[in-house]
Amino acid sequence: MGLMCKEMLGSDCIIQIEQYHDWWFDNAVEFLGYLLERLDVDVVWNGGISFEPLDEDKVERLIEEIERLVGFKLKYQTKEKKTDQIVETNRAYLPTMHKGKYVSFLALKLNEKQKNSEKAIEIRREIINEITGILSQENTNRKKVCNLCGNTANKLFQVSQTTYPVVTGSLKSQCGVRKMESDYQCCALCAFLGSIEWLDDMPFACDHANFTHYLLFPKIEELGELHTFKKELRELLTTKPYSNVISIFKSAQGEKREVYTKDEYSLLLSLLERMWDKIDQYESILCDRWIRLKIKGMEAKYQTKYSYLEDIHIPHIKRFKNIFEELLPYSDFVSHSFASPLKKGVSREIIQRLTKENQYLMSKGIIMDDFKTFSKAFQIRQNCRLSTPKDALNHLIYTWRCKDGTI
Numbered sequence: 001m002g003l004m005c006k007e008m009l010g011s012d013c014i015i016q017i018e019q020y021h022d023w024w025f026d027n028a029v030e031f032l033g034y035l036l037e038r039l040d041v042d043v044v045w046n047g048g049i050s051f052e053p054l055d056e057d058k059v060e061r062l063i064e065e066i067e068r069l070v071g072f073k074l075k076y077q078t079k080e081k082k083t084d085q086i087v088e089t090n091r092a093y094l095p096t097m098h099k100g101k102y103v104s105f106l107a108l109k110l111n112e113k114q115k116n117s118e119k120a121i122e123i124r125r126e127i128i129n130e131i132t133g134i135l136s137q138e139n140t141n142r143k144k145v146c147n148l149c150g151n152t153a154n155k156l157f158q159v160s161q162t163t164y165p166v167v168t169g170s171l172k173s174q175c176g177v178r179k180m181e182s183d184y185q186c187c188a189l190c191a192f193l194g195s196i197e198w199l200d201d202m203p204f205a206c207d208h209a210n211f212t213h214y215l216l217f218p219k220i221e222e223l224g225e226l227h228t229f230k231k232e233l234r235e236l237l238t239t240k241p242y243s244n245v246i247s248i249f250k251s252a253q254g255e256k257r258e259v260y261t262k263d264e265y266s267l268l269l270s271l272l273e274r275m276w277d278k279i280d281q282y283e284s285i286l287c288d289r290w291i292r293l294k295i296k297g298m299e300a301k302y303q304t305k306y307s308y309l310e311d312i313h314i315p316h317i318k319r320f321k322n323i324f325e326e327l328l329p330y331s332d333f334v335s336h337s338f339a340s341p342l343k344k345g346v347s348r349e350i351i352q353r354l355t356k357e358n359q360y361l362m363s364k365g366i367i368m369d370d371f372k373t374f375s376k377a378f379q380i381r382q383n384c385r386l387s388t389p390k391d392a393l394n395h396l397i398y399t400w401r402c403k404d405g406t407i
């Protein structure tokens, strides 16, 4: 695990970063390989990534790209309610702002004036030196052991949520009733990889009504395969304020508009539909194992307290081909289903909450091939029933439950 420098027969050394066999860091190693390939570095994918040591120019371009992504991925434009002006906001799900820095020690948040100051240039140089050090393996005589990869290093960093999103908080007040403070230390490579993974292209959706964010990470053991899959995935994602997986909602009048999902299963279903729609070799790139990261709250302290992981294993993923040939369950059915009140006096909040809950139950049922969960959405609750497009429902039940002889 970690970084190794291999002497090649008489030639210069090769940098090798082995995979971690962990959802977060394997995706990060893949992401670094992807960034390097974009800088025309030859990357060999083999149980990790290997490449020739980077010269200063390449490191500088790598940092420029990371800085560009910090702005592009971690911020979005929105309309301020009070003034109606377009303002730039930080994407709330990312535990990024720490002591004025974005993504830990990588990039400093500076305004235009500060950017060209001597101090800024000096800090930038430090960052470049640091990363050159990480990616050239010049250090010897290392005495400290990294808690994450087990390699030795000269300098260690505290593992915060920026490095690994589900680590216990680094502040006592955030560590539950017993206030047991965790103190993990990691090497510069782990800190670097963990930080840049926040900039990776992952399907995400956020439900602003309850400040909850969902991120999906593909779980593919073989790194080369993961890379192939993510290359296709990157083509599909479109970054919009609340999600990067958009589906088109067609109303009965033929009017079209973009819709976002608000839970992890709808996000996954919508993503599979996009893949079906856009990728020719659909069946060769299916991924049936995903990690869902759920982060609640806007403030850093809430993100530390309420971060949850879930393993999603989609059963018989190939069955979706039969269904998608007939209809797209999310775009044609789930997104058109709403809770509708049976009596007067049901509040808007209840209708909205039940609509969301029902959409979640239906998407989860379809993804997990679980009819019981799916049917729960049809139960009358709080004086509301589920209103769905009937034709689409018949179609879905037929292709999902009857066509292949399930019932």
Ligand SMILES: [Zn+2]
Binding pocket: 002, 146, 147, 148, 149, 150, 151, 186, 187, 188, 189, 190, 191
């Ligand atoms: Zn390490």
